[in-house]
Amino acid sequence: MGDVLRRADAAADAIEAAALRHTPRTYEGDVDLFVATPDLDRHPDLAATWQRYVRGLVVEHPVPYTHSELTGADALRSFGPILASALADRDDRPTVPVGCAVTATRETP
DSSP: OOHHHHHHHHHHHHHHHHHHHOOOOOBOSOEEEEEEGGGTTTOTTHHHHHHTTBSSOEEEEEESSOGGGTTSHHHHHHHHHHHHHHHHTOSSOOSSOTTOOOOOOTTOO
16 A cells, blocks of 8 residues: 555544544534435434434435535535525524534534
8 A cells, every 4th residue: 555545544544533532512503404315325314313412403405416515516506595594594603614614424413
C-alpha cells in the first residue's frame, strides 16, 4: 500500500474512532432535515434517529439526491429556497455560523 493510501486509511480509522467516542448533546430547538431519498434504503429511520437528540421538531424535507450529492449545484438549487424560508421563519439564531456546513454520516447525528 502506498503512503497516500496508508495515510487515507489511518485518517478513516481516526474519524471512525472519534465518531464512536462522541456523545452528542440534545439540541434545544427545531431541526430541518434534508433527507437524501436515494439513500433511505440504508437508513430508513433517519428522522427518528435525529429526534433522540432534538428537543423540538424534526421536519423532514425529502430531496432526490444522494448524501454525497447534497452539496452539488443542482441539489442546492432544489432545496436552497426551502432552507432559506425555514431560516427566515425562525425566531432563534442558527448555532452554526453562516457559511459553515454541518455534515453527518448515517452513524451520527
